[in-house]
Amino acid sequence: MKRYIFRIKRFNPETDQAPYWQDFEVKLEPMERLLDGLLRIKEEQDGSLTFRRSCAHGICGSCAMKINGRNRLACQTLAKDLPDRVEIEPLQAYPVIKDLVVDMEPFFSKNEEVMPYLINNNPPPERERLQSPDEQKRLVESITCIMCGSCTSACPVYWADRQYLGPSALLKAYRFIFDSRDQATQERLKRIIHSHGLWRCHSIFNCVEVCPKEIDITSHIAALKRFALRKGLKG
Amino acid sequence: MYVHNYDTVIIGSGLAGLCAALEAKNAGTVAVLAKLYPTRCHSTAAQGGIAAALGNEEPDSPEWHFYDTVKGSDFLGDQDAIEVMCEDAIRTVVELEHMGVPFSRIPEGKIAQRRFGGHTREFGAAPVRRACYSADRTGHAIVFALYEQCMLKGVEFFSEFHVLDIVVEEGRCQGVLAMEIKTGKLHAFQAKATLVASGGYGRVFKTTSNALASTGDCLGMLFNRGVPLQDMEFFQFHPTGIYGLGILITEGARGEGGVLRNSRGERFMERYAPTIKDLAPRDMVSRAILTEIKEGRGIDGKDYVYLDLTHVPRKNIEERLPEISSFCKIYLGIDPAEEPIPVLPTAHYAMGGIPTDVDGRVLRDEKGETIEGLYAAGECACVSVHGANRLGCNSLLDTVVFGRRAGRAINKELKGLRQGNIKKEIVNQVFEEIDRLLNSKGKEKIGKIRKQLQQKMMEHCSVFRTEEHLRMLLNELKNIKERYRDIGLKDTSRAFNTELLEAIELGHLITISEVIAESALRRTESRGAHYREDFPKRDDENWLKHTLAFKKNGSIEFAYKPVRITKFQPEERKY
Structure with a gap:
């Protein structure tokens, strides 16, 4: 297990004026997915973290997001390929609904x-x-x-x-x-x-x-x- | 609160829902509600193919398909329904092709076909090429074609609407209450006809090929409303999930020549199914893999075996199995043409579900009485064409054949159905439940409870079962229910509150798990996917019958109904 910092861009339309960054610490095995990290944060640290996901193996198309500056599927991005600090943002150019969820x-x-x-x-x-x-x-x-x-x-x-x-x-x-x-x-x-x-x-x-x-x-x-x-x- | 009135409301945008929508649109207005964007449904994950005896590559017949499906079901499938499905298969696939599905082709331009588990020629003589495919993305190809046809036809889609209740009241279905996820607002959809096509519930298990959204919400809702659930003890474990992840590697890999090997390099399926070997039905292959592991022949003494494709020509792998090759590269870092794939059975498909007749009408009891205005099709339904074990490629066929038939039945019956009316009290109950959940301040986290549930279902109720383990599971479930009553949510907002939705889904997962465990405990025999180590033989004298579980006075009660046998008498199931 390796320790990662996920720096996530957050926004709740009901309480926030503007988006802000929040850091989470999460541990992942090398072959685990970035999506596993997000799910773990939601399960264990902050249930309000919001993102789309479904199939978790690259066929439904739900979990596209900007990961360290590049659009990728969270379910196809493995921990072994990530640096210690990972910046995660919603896809750009679409209106943000909440956290990593955009209006498609x-x-x-x-x-x-x-x-x-x-x-x-x-x-x-x-x-x-x-x-x-x-x-x-x-x-x-x-x-x-x-x-x-x-x-x-x-x-x-x-x-x-x-x-x-x-x-x-x-x-x-x-x-x-x-x-x-x-x-x-x-x-x-x-x-x-x-x-x-x-x-x-x-x-x-x-x-x-x-x-x-x-x-x-x-x-x-x-x-x-x-x-x-x-x-x-x-x- | 928004109120909509439609002739037909369909829950689910997978293959069954889309097929039904295309038909129902011929008779009136149709709304399809989906908790994801429509093409993100789990039907897109279907890889290997759709079964139809086209005979494009070698002689085949619907009667052989019929026999194979009955035998595959371990004789629990209803033969009138299976005959309907297999007879309609050719027309179905041809119609899909006409709608634009980009099937793979053979040189003369016809649809290509490959071998699949349990599909044989001449009543079990040898494997037959019956699976029509679009590489290993068949479900994806069909979903898009059908969704696009629905768009053309003017079917209305309500994307990211999460169904909260299916209102069955005064002996009929009145419609559906749903939450618009983006805003958190409640919508009532009153309908003459409501069709449930909400898919499977593999997420009751820890290791599964199913999407995170496959939580069986609608089964939980209907069960709570007094609708029975049929044959819930039969849950299919697919033999070849990627070790550690559960991601599916299609049976088509074995259809293209892949074989399973243990730590000695032995092709062990030769011992378990001498005639069709690696293409035996899934229940048998899954048990064989776990038996090899139990007896110490897992790879390096660990709990997996190899799926070996290294002798399959690279060109075939690249052209016919590109998706699973890509999974192997992404998730395992291996090239399947060079190295074997570590696999372990993964929870895959629910044979059980909402009981229906061959036209999708939902049955309220063992006598076959229907519920006015309520229909179901696809994995959530139990017709039953799969009985105790489904054959590969028959699920896509089931969704398309019975989705269409349900849509046609709705067409015929719409004139005689009143517009549904959802009473204020019901709406208020749902409002209150949502408020209660949003304000829950208990000490338990839903993620932890879900994990415990999935872990315990896996431990006690997967491929091998015993009375002792099932009783332990039921005790655990009591504890899990207690903990669920004491959950706390962090997210109190209305807009896109996925924590709230997960809390609702968890409630249904718990309900379904209980029904599975109780149904499994009662069936004291082994048949298809339900294997009881304490009752290892099939018992036709006592158990050639379907289970129906009902919720009555807060507990689960059971009734049984006979299997409909028209042509093939039960025989010993050997391959």
């Missing part, structure tokens, strides 16, 4: 703008629609997104323009535009090509750096850009 609505609502559902108006065949393994593989990274919000929160373009669709919503657009079964390419392109859309991405790669599922988001957005150019859509 601005993030989720962007997704709805790109028509995130398969559209195919042909009468469904009796069995599955055919899709080659290569066509399916093209989607594999994009369908791995868990909507944790780390990418958009780390994107400087989003910091400057809160109407910007952001990496996650553009990745979602990719997931359907490049699905061989989908027929709404034109309409979907219209939804992403506007002054707060596809061409606002300046390939800064922050999203790729923070993605807990290691999705190469910027490359996917670049593929969308090339596709749009071929269609003569320059924004």
Whole structure:
């Protein structure tokens, strides 16, 4: 067991004027998660410490937060990789609700703008629609997104323009535009090509750096850009 | 206090709830309440696949699937319901594909399929490729497709709404009381039809693959309202949880050729299930692993064995098992193509739950009387298709088939149902309970009580059980209940008070644990996941029946009902 100081940014909307930092001492085994530390603090020291969590193994997307300056999932960050002092803050660029909990609505609502559902108006065949393994593989990274919000929160373009669709919503657009079964390419392109859309991405790669599922988001957005150019859509 | 009126209110945004919502929306307004953001539901953690006898990779038939499920259930599953599920499986998976689920594919473009525990061809002759998958993120892929379809269809979602009570009064369900977590405000959702699709409750155990949110709140609420809980003694331990963490390593790893090995390097499942070996059903594999450990053949004398994938081609691991490979790298620092994975059984799936018929109608007693306006589907429900032990890939199938059927039943029955009416007294009771909890100043911390509960359930009521241990557990539970009455909360605010929610969840965990322990104590036989060391044989003469636990006058009473056997007579369960 090693001793760590968790320096946590706290805010209770009912009692605090502004956020403040609070230090907690917590002991962790090397292979324990930062999330285990937060749970231990909540159980043993301060029941009011507030954060989201659920699956605890990187698939539900609840526990994204800023850990020593970088967006990560608390459940995928191991103690052995942490320094003695760890600064923990809510994801930036989303409104804070309480402690490490932010309002994700601005993030989720962007997704709805790109028509995130398969559209195919042909009468469904009796069995599955055919899709080659290569066509399916093209989607594999994009369908791995868990909507944790780390990418958009780390994107400087989003910091400057809160109407910007952001990496996650553009990745979602990719997931359907490049699905061989989908027929709404034109309409979907219209939804992403506007002054707060596809061409606002300046390939800064922050999203790729923070993605807990290691999705190469910027490359996917670049593929969308090339596709749009071929269609003569320059924004 | 906000009052909403909907035709249908659904609790839970996992696969069962989403499927039901898509159907119920055809007949009227639908609200889905979820205590997390909808796509954070635990269905997303399902890895390996969904079972359907598509026959894409080799010959298969729904009848073989039917037989395997009955045998897997140790003959406790109701065969009429199992037949419904297996017959509907092909249509179900095809429909999911049409909705956009990105299944993995075989070269000719059809859905890819792999082997899974207990699924065989020709009534047990050899393993069969029946699991349809999207790498090892199948649940995640299906959840997103269904959620996206719900958005398109105009289903209304109330995200981060924590249900506090399901109001069953005057012989029917009136609706639901819930707290908006962000503000702490109470909302009443009055409905013609209420569907419970709230998922599992693996968090009664210390080591579990289940999410922290899997606390079975709705089962506790309904039980307190007099609704019975069925077959609660049957809880599945998945053989391959990551040692020390309980994180699931899909059975698909063995479906792709992985094998279990003990400290001698021996493929020990050959001794326990000579025909299908590592692909035996989960109850048998979990017992085999723990037997190996008990007899001193754990790795380095410790309490784990190895899941060995080192002989599986790296390309297959990377393409078909990327998620579990990533878990191994993150949580163990190993590459599963190079090194074996240390595993130990982990609490995984509740076979028991809220009794329903094949259309999701909740049953109030052993005679099969229903409760007007109340439906249930998915892991929280007990149809019963899994009986004493569920086969892998049948849970996703269960949620989608029976979620849809419940939604369709609601469609048909909506016209005959009155709008629910939640009385002021009930609202006041819930208000008072919340205030009482918020102001509790006792000396006990909820985290400590929860830990003790989970520890004791693990010690006395997991894979192996005895009367002595179950009685010790019931004593412990008495003590835990006492301590729970004396809790103190630090957080007294209304907004996003997760300490308050955890206190409420803990109350339900305690209730459910008691029902599990009492049900397990009474069943003096071994069947499927319920193994009594003091009664090691299955006893069809006395126990080929379902348990129903009721809360009456503050204590738990029991009734039993027969298993519905239509086609396959009970036989010795060998693999």
